[in-house]
Amino acid sequence: MFWASVGFVGCILISLGSNIVRKTVERILTAQVIIMWFILLICVFTLTSMNDWIKFFKSLVENFGKIPPDISWWTLASAVxxxxxxxxxxxxxxxxxxxxxxxxxxxxxxxxxWRGKKTSIKLSGYLPKPTKENMRRVKSWISNLHKAFWLVFFLMNFLAISLFAVLSNVVLHRRNLVPSGFEIAVVQAEIFQSVAGRFGYFIFLFMIAMLLWGTQLSICEGIVRQLADTTYLVSRKVRKFVKRDIRKWYFYLFILFAVWGMVWIVLQEFFSELIKPDFFLFLSANIGLISQLISLVMLLYFQYFIARKYLPKRLWDIYKPHPIRTVILLLTACFWGYFVGMAWMEKLGLLS
Structure with missing residues (x-):
């Protein structure tokens, strides 16, 4: 409870002490990722062998598409x-x-x-004039976005998941250990201690703490940013309340979100039999999966029924997604929809 509350306070202080919130959060998360990767690679090189990686990728190919028989759809959909x-x-x-x-x-x-200047976000966007130079720059921006996605979102996440999967297999599976909850991190740290001593124990826990706090920071900032941006843009009353200073509205919501989170932490501490962290974790994940499914449908609708209709033809020719991307989005929607359906039918007792 103490460290979770400290994490929330840290998130608030970071935002309060920033000139531009995004820049500060980006720098902190970048440093966190570098440190985490450094420690993670030390763990991997210390505990795994080339044979472990061969077995991992072989298993990945052989078991592709297979659903583990001893895991619930609710849990599996959360992982997805x-x-x-x-x-x-x-x-x-x-x-x-x-x-x-x-x-x-x-x-x-x-x-x-909070240290930055008063800012009023524009309520409407802009379209670049369809000149040759502007079209070249638009293509450049879109190319940069694609590179950032494939490098950061896909490649980095895939490698991190692979490293943790191999580590878990080596550290836990070989010893027939199946820890649950918070024991997962502690048990692996104790095993790493047997290889690298007390230093290894603390360095592994430090890596996990960095990973969790980085997630806490990005989620807090992301949720509050989305709420602040959306409500500020659609509500005239909100803009009047904060005198068109989105900074105030952002921090009001940030503090409210942090207090709300700490209240639930306290409730969970004193009513642990009634309030289970894993219940809220799985519930939020499965609700998030529904949200993501809806967002895909809305994205496709916006692209082909709104943007295509109202964008100038030269801009649409640049902005329009490649047909392969559209097919991938449709397949992803089907993939997520399948897990959403199976998970909620299981939860509602509709599966035998």
């Missing part, structure tokens, strides 16, 4: 949601892109930290 970014958090990326000043986002405005 959280792998990579997961859930509605994929959409947060667009808010960060705007604050980074990519493309026409540089004209909209960005959310400053």
């Amino acid at each position: 949601c959280f792998i990579g970014a997961g859930g509605i958090s994929n959409i947060w990326y667009t808010f960060w892109i705007r604050d980074a000043g990519f493309g026409m986002g540089s004209l909209i405005g960005k959310i400053p930290g």
